[in-house]
Amino acid sequence: MADIALVMGDFGGDIELQGMDLLADDGLETAVIISLFTDRRASSDQLPPEQAGEDLRGYWGDVVPAVEGDHTGSLLWLLQREKQTSQTRSRAEQYCRDALRWMIDDRVSNRIEVSASYVTRGVMRIVIDIYRPDQSPAQYRYDFEWTAQAVKRAA
Numbered sequence: 001m002a003d004i005a006l007v008m009g010d011f012g013g014d015i016e017l018q019g020m021d022l023l024a025d026d027g028l029e030t031a032v033i034i035s036l037f038t039d040r041r042a043s044s045d046q047l048p049p050e051q052a053g054e055d056l057r058g059y060w061g062d063v064v065p066a067v068e069g070d071h072t073g074s075l076l077w078l079l080q081r082e083k084q085t086s087q088t089r090s091r092a093e094q095y096c097r098d099a100l101r102w103m104i105d106d107r108v109s110n111r112i113e114v115s116a117s118y119v120t121r122g123v124m125r126i127v128i129d130i131y132r133p134d135q136s137p138a139q140y141r142y143d144f145e146w147t148a149q150a151v152k153r154a155a
Contacts, residue, residue: 028108032128032140035099038073046078074099080146084118092116092144096126108132122146 041058059072075095082088096114103109113129128140 028130028132028138029140031103031108032100032130033142034072035102036074036076036096036126036128036142039077040071040073040075040099042075042078046075048078048081070102076144079124079144082146084121084124084146089116089118089124092124092126096128100128100130103130116144119143 038059039057041062042056044056047054047056057077062071065071075098076092079088079092079095082091093114093116096116097112100109100112100114103112109130109132111131113131115127117125117127119125122145124144124146126142126144128142130138130140132138
């Protein structure tokens with residue numbers, strides 16, 4: 001069954017038209033985009049010291065989750081002000097794995113592989129390989145841009 005497709009554009013996920021209708025997909029890429037690029041609520045101890053007491057963000061639907069303990073989104077937003085280090089890259093990979101873990105729990109996927117690399121200053125490429133039962137693997141690539149760096153380039 002097809003769902004409305006989210007497509008990554010310059011400003012995040014967007015809905016596109018196909019002729020006079022909405023573009024549709026099998027839901028997998030849309031689920032990946034929502035899982036990675038929706039801001040998961042952080043705990044106060046996860047915020048860096050300079051952001052203490054600030055917005056913890058979070059998806060409004062997690063206020064009353066359908067399954068206790070379920071959380072939508074990822075903590076990638078916490079990295080927007082971090083330096084480009086191997087530790088930051090490793091945290092990004094872990095945040096992605098955590099955000100996509102539901103696919104394994106719900107048996108949408110047998111295995112998910114995540115890798116991240118810096119492609120240029122202020123941009124991290126995230127590559128997701130999703131292995132589904134009885135289907136060929138699906139691969140998705142996203143360039144995650146640091147807000148601080150984007151502002152510097154625009155100025």
